[in-house]
Amino acid sequence: MTREILLLQLGMGGVGRVLVQQVLAQRVALADRYNLSLSYLALVDTSAVLATGDPLSAALITSALQAKQQGQPLASLDDGRPGINWLAMLPDTPCIVVDTTSADGMEAHLQTVLTDGHRVVLANKKPLTGSISAFAALTRRGTTRYEATVGAGLPILATLQSLLDTGDSVTRIEASLSGTLGYLCTALQEATPLSEAVRTARSRGWTEPDPRDDLSGMDVARKALILARTCGLEWEMQHVPATAWFPAERATLSVDAFMEHLPELDAEYAARCAHASVAGNVLRYVATLELGDEPAAAIALRELPADHPLAALRGTDNLFVFTTRRYSTPPLMVRGPGAGTEVTAAGVLADIIATAREM
Ligand SMILES: NC(=O)c1ccc[n+]([C@@H]2O[C@H](COP(=O)([O-])OP(=O)(O)OC[C@H]3O[C@@H](n4cnc5c(N)ncnc54)[C@H](OP(=O)(O)O)[C@@H]3O)[C@@H](O)[C@H]2O)c1
Known part of the structure; x- marks a missing residue:
């Protein structure tokens, strides 16, 4: 029946x-x-x-x-x-x-x-x-x-819930959880100016209509907050501060004016990328949740060594790295497209x- x-x-x-x-x-x-x-x-x-x-x-x-x-x-x-x-x-x-x-x-x-x-x-x-x-x-x-x-x-919350339900303790989650920002990192690595990469992502529909909704890191912060709360932390938005890709004073510009002035940031991002490259590192926009004795979150563009799991990411893929009591070396990883209808x-x-x- x-x-x-x-x-x-x-x-x-x-x-x-x-x-x-x-x-x-x-x-x-x-x-x-x-x-x-x-x-x-x-x-x-x-x-x-x-x-x-x-x-x-x-x-x-x-x-x-x-x-x-x-x-x-x-x-x-x-x-x-x-x-x-x-x-x-x-x-x-x-x-x-x-x-x-x-x-x-x-x-x-x-x-x-x-x-x-x-x-x-x-x-x-x-x-x-x-x-x-x-x-x-x-x-x-x-x-x-x-x-x-x-x-x-991607089975992210199911994986996390299963770890928690079966008595594992999750000590750290490191993730690249924005396809849009992942794409920008790969483009910078390939020497594309930031403004050109943002324009391309926008024209392909990979950014919100106002690209600052992505570039503010707010969407990443929301996802990080959901992960932290699922782990039992009684956090509010202020516990997951995200570093924006643009200076605060540009938040009030019209979308057109923001896009017009974006090339002014190109030199800074090219220099950051070059600095990373000289040291053999790459830039990735990473959300890190420390879930041990002193829980804390950091969401920012970071230089990562070339052998870091997140350094291998390309394009719009997401990658989640769960370090737990049972999965530490190597940690448990879930990777794949993290957006798309x-x-x-x-x-x-x-x-x-x-x-x-x-x-
Ligand atoms: N797209 C992705 O890759 C992706 C990935 C993960 C999660 N999500 C999430 O999935 C959700 C949907 O994304 P989307 O890309 O489908 O968005 P979308 O194309 O903007 O569609 C939103 C839909 O919600 C309707 N809506 C808005 N407010 C409403 C309300 N108060 N009551 C009833 N209907 C309402 C809109 O109605 P109208 O048609 O009348 O405007 C529209 O049909 C979002 O929360 C997004 O963050 C999306």
């Missing part, structure tokens, strides 16, 4: 749309393998809630995908209901709420979801990087999964399947 698990998905952007396609594509396999049927109760964007009161038909979901692909809002569909609070659509029986938005302020809604007995799966980092009390409220019952928030589809959606889907199997 196949069990139906209802999904309510927030977000129909790059990750959300691919996730819907993956859910549809895996339906038969999941029914065969686990007697599990994943059905959409509602899809939500900023314009509307797409819902009919019954599970959405494949034809309606396909229309929603086509509309969003063409840049039209869910409100443009006949069953798109603008002005409805998606919380009102939650059923009486437990379902899974999936947050693939990048919205602020979701914490309170998601806590209501959990209090009402439903489950949560997140690609959105923001609900986990507000106050520690909000993080605890979302995660303490074990009914929220959030693998895709760090390293996209396909791998991120797959990370979310793996969390949905694991949650559904538990329910």
